[in-house]
Amino acid sequence: MTISVAMTVNGKPVSGKVEARTLLVQFLREHLGMTGTHVGCDTSQCGACVVHVDGTSVKSCTMLAVQAEGAKVTTIEGLAASADKLHPMQEAFRDNHALQCGFCTPGMVMSAIDMVKRHNYQLDETTVRHELEGNLCRCTGYHNIVKAILAAAPAMKAAGV
Amino acid sequence: MTTATGIGARVKRREDVRFLTGTGRYVDDLPLARATYAYFLRSPHAHAKIKGVDLSEAEKMPGVVAIFTGKDLAEAKVGSLICGWVVKDKHGEPHKAPPHPVLAADTVRYVGDPVVMVVANSHDEAKDAAEKIKVDYEVLPANVDLAKALDKGTAQVHAEAPGNLIYDWELGVKADVDAAFAKAAHVTKIDIVNNRLIPNAMEPRAAAAEYDKGTGHYTLWSTSQNPHVLRLILSAFVLGIPEHKLRVIAPDVGGGFGSKIFCYNEETAVCWASSRVGRPIKWTAERSESFMTDAHGRDHVTHAELALDKDGKFLALKVETIANMGAYLSTFSTAVPTYLYATLLAGQYTTPLIYANVKAAVTHTAPVDAYRGAGRPEATFVIESIVSQAAKDLKVDPAELRRKNFIPSTAFPYQTPVALQYDSGNYPPIIDEAMKIADYRGFEARRAEAKSRGKLRGIGFSSYIEACGLAPSQVIGQLGGGVGQWESAQLKFNPTGNVQVITGSHSHGQGHETTFAQIVSDKLGVPLENIEVVHGDTSTTTFGMGTYGSRSLAVGGSAIMKAADKIIAKGKKIAAHLMEASVDDVVFEDGTFKVAGTDKNVPLAQAVFAAYVPHNYPLAEIEPGMDENAFYDPANFVYPAGTQICEVEVDPDTGETQIVNFTAVDDFGNIINPMIVEGQVHGGIAQGVGQALLEHAVYDKETGQLVSGSYMDYTMPRADDVPSFKLGYKVTPCPHNPLGVKGCGEAGAIAAPAAVMNAVRDALAPLGVTHVPMPATPLSVWQLIHGASRAAAE
Numbered sequence: 001m002t003i004s005v006a007m008t009v010n011g012k013p014v015s016g017k018v019e020a021r022t023l024l025v026q027f028l029r030e031h032l033g034m035t036g037t038h039v040g041c042d043t044s045q046c047g048a049c050v051v052h053v054d055g056t057s058v059k060s061c062t063m064l065a066v067q068a069e070g071a072k073v074t075t076i077e078g079l080a081a082s083a084d085k086l087h088p089m090q091e092a093f094r095d096n097h098a099l100q101c102g103f104c105t106p107g108m109v110m111s112a113i114d115m116v117k118r119h120n121y122q123l124d125e126t127t128v129r130h131e132l133e134g135n136l137c138r139c140t141g142y143h144n145i146v147k148a149i150l151a152a153a154p155a156m157k158a159a160g161v
Numbered sequence: 162m163t164t165a166t167g168i169g170a171r172v173k174r175r176e177d178v179r180f181l182t183g184t185g186r187y188v189d190d191l192p193l194a195r196a197t198y199a200y201f202l203r204s205p206h207a208h209a210k211i212k213g214v215d216l217s218e219a220e221k222m223p224g225v226v227a228i229f230t231g232k233d234l235a236e237a238k239v240g241s242l243i244c245g246w247v248v249k250d251k252h253g254e255p256h257k258a259p260p261h262p263v264l265a266a267d268t269v270r271y272v273g274d275p276v277v278m279v280v281a282n283s284h285d286e287a288k289d290a291a292e293k294i295k296v297d298y299e300v301l302p303a304n305v306d307l308a309k310a311l312d313k314g315t316a317q318v319h320a321e322a323p324g325n326l327i328y329d330w331e332l333g334v335k336a337d338v339d340a341a342f343a344k345a346a347h348v349t350k351i352d353i354v355n356n357r358l359i360p361n362a363m364e365p366r367a368a369a370a371e372y373d374k375g376t377g378h379y380t381l382w383s384t385s386q387n388p389h390v391l392r393l394i395l396s397a398f399v400l401g402i403p404e405h406k407l408r409v410i411a412p413d414v415g416g417g418f419g420s421k422i423f424c425y426n427e428e429t430a431v432c433w434a435s436s437r438v439g440r441p442i443k444w445t446a447e448r449s450e451s452f453m454t455d456a457h458g459r460d461h462v463t464h465a466e467l468a469l470d471k472d473g474k475f476l477a478l479k480v481e482t483i484a485n486m487g488a489y490l491s492t493f494s495t496a497v498p499t500y501l502y503a504t505l506l507a508g509q510y511t512t513p514l515i516y517a518n519v520k521a522a523v524t525h526t527a528p529v530d531a532y533r534g535a536g537r538p539e540a541t542f543v544i545e546s547i548v549s550q551a552a553k554d555l556k557v558d559p560a561e562l563r564r565k566n567f568i569p570s571t572a573f574p575y576q577t578p579v580a581l582q583y584d585s586g587n588y589p590p591i592i593d594e595a596m597k598i599a600d601y602r603g604f605e606a607r608r609a610e611a612k613s614r615g616k617l618r619g620i621g622f623s624s625y626i627e628a629c630g631l632a633p634s635q636v637i638g639q640l641g642g643g644v645g646q647w648e649s650a651q652l653k654f655n656p657t658g659n660v661q662v663i664t665g666s667h668s669h670g671q672g673h674e675t676t677f678a679q680i681v682s683d684k685l686g687v688p689l690e691n692i693e694v695v696h697g698d699t700s701t702t703t704f705g706m707g708t709y710g711s712r713s714l715a716v717g718g719s720a721i722m723k724a725a726d727k728i729i730a731k732g733k734k735i736a737a738h739l740m741e742a743s744v745d746d747v748v749f750e751d752g753t754f755k756v757a758g759t760d761k762n763v764p765l766a767q768a769v770f771a772a773y774v775p776h777n778y779p780l781a782e783i784e785p786g787m788d789e790n791a792f793y794d795p796a797n798f799v800y801p802a803g804t805q806i807c808e809v810e811v812d813p814d815t816g817e818t819q820i821v822n823f824t825a826v827d828d829f830g831n832i833i834n835p836m837i838v839e840g841q842v843h844g845g846i847a848q849g850v851g852q853a854l855l856e857h858a859v860y861d862k863e864t865g866q867l868v869s870g871s872y873m874d875y876t877m878p879r880a881d882d883v884p885s886f887k888l889g890y891k892v893t894p895c896p897h898n899p900l901g902v903k904g905c906g907e908a909g910a911i912a913a914p915a916a917v918m919n920a921v922r923d924a925l926a927p928l929g930v931t932h933v934p935m936p937a938t939p940l941s942v943w944q945l946i947h948g949a950s951r952a953a954a955e
Contacts, residue, residue, distance in 0.1 A: 038187070040363045097840050104363045105180050136363060136877050139670045143885050
């Protein structure tokens, strides 16, 4: 049995027919072909699949596609205006070498943006490290991810995003 | 020449934009028309006989395309997976080599051993159908506890390996070492377990395969660190598909750490079945499958003894190790606890006599193979634990004891008693720098201050040596290695002057697309934006050995330098012709061919254009085109070295250990991109900290169930488990490769476990705790603290 689902992804209306058990991340990757959002575990631990649903970071492997009916979803593909104009968080990750293999990166960036906003652009190292509890990275040892997020907070504020 | 984009510059990574915008292309991201999906039904038992497999219900499930069992593969003559390194035991006999079926047909030997492959129209349908398969198992006793694996009466894993022994191997002369011990003023002894780890690259393993009936070609996309080696194994040993009919592509790969070197069951089965099914097949591991079936790392039980004279000089080292191989011998498993372990036991020291005995055992657990550092972290943990323990025994400063025994800088090249000849190094300035950065002098004041807050503070050293860039091929062959250890490079210029750098190395996070481009830009003066690095596809790249053991820059980068030399040599001939000069008078500087003492010049791009449009060209002497290939086989390993200092605070109420300071000073030879090197060190240290404090692959000793089979149970280092790291460098260039470089990928993971554990031991020593097992989890540390205080009270 399939169910119709419709939502807005990165500003564009999308719809599809899914099984009741289809996860939001499956809908994004398999139905829409948007493979920027990754699956790194099956237990909502690693955070590679984080997207924004109505402005809040959500692990898209822990939400059914039908639960996102009518929602505004933003994925990693929807952040940059163009390859030359990255979001300040993406730019900070690049400037600070906060990514290596790139697999956890989409979820890291999406979580980090939400973190900066929730803390009203005011962050310190301890807060960033604590807030990253839900995102695993095996490559960077987090050192440069923390640096990038601390650098991005004022840049996001200045850019008004 | 140091430029903004050349050697030594902190060039931002060229691969980052695609990863940051969601446009990377990993195996699971591939759009494959008409794809089917594989799911593997796995053994729920550590050891059982398969008495029957009933597929009748599963075959009727919706969406099922095909189901294959071990019997099907055996009938199709699919070969056993192989172990590619023959280790000869102490009697000169090759190691025991039990078969490793792609799908188990008669017996399952670990929880997760694949038994049936279901192929269906979707992943969910394949999984639903697998749930309907009935496998009749006769459960047998399991051999899980490594310490007892070789005991009489323990369950046998393979008939081909009596007593569960794969080899009993030794290095060094035991009688000489025993004689030295007899004369020792002091002997320090330790018993340590190097805890078993699960690699956990963030991208789960994945494979996709497609068969082209018209041409008979197979294409296999795999999360591989070394696609050519995977193709060679599949072609020559397992599937019999000729190499020229099998294309292996390793596209963007989300981390490897060793675990993606090996040839695995699933990619083999998917590739084989693609021609039977007639549609592409995709498989991606769920994380629980990664936990169960990615080759695990470490897992040694070791007794070691160090003999010292009255002045604290090391006289001899004796090491006895049992190494876990798991249920089957993975691709390079046999080499890890022998040639990558015992040969490193000299460390940074002049210990004149060393004897190591390693017994490799099979158990009913997942296969164990190389994991970041591979043998070298295990060796470093032994040496640096026993040296720090000796310092405690003798009540001398651990830095002083190390310094007293360091190989002096004047002694290089230095022949160790364990086969390796270190090419270069200068260790005292490294430890000096580390102590300065870590403010070692101020430590006792910090310890006292921590005590006033009720915290136990400790400091630990780890001075490591690493041998990386395995080489030369002839020596590796003599030691039983089944492959060459060179690397290939091709510089393929296009007529308009841009260039493809085709490398046999593979990047899965290391940033080769940036580092290798910097080398070419520096050497040939080509702007970075005109350089494209190509890797990971057997059809578009020359045969290469891939990436592991911190080899890519030292070996692959050197191959690029060789190819660039050929470009310059050919360019000189073209330029000499164009300038009507003698080749001997032509020099190459800043990307331009010049005649010394004149203003005549030909930029490289002009020479390249002339090579492709050879209207005015010395065709009688040289061929058209500008496309040069090189293979580089190193003269020796490279030997990075360094010292890490870790400072911890232990909370006696909770047993929790917090790392409050972490310093690493390394000698990686010349550095191409410091930003990327720092990232490698950070990541390595975090993995080493994980091993020391958090990570432990635990099997139930009776049933062989993997207890730590998810991120809920296996503690990965998270951002608040590690501090920001303080790094420093010293440089002694490698004397035998053209870049003067050494490897940096594994250093952090090699040294950190001993640095952290020595710090924890130091923190607990005032309580009388003498033995701290790794990982030093809050539970075990709390028990040690409270056991010690109870003992003190009694």
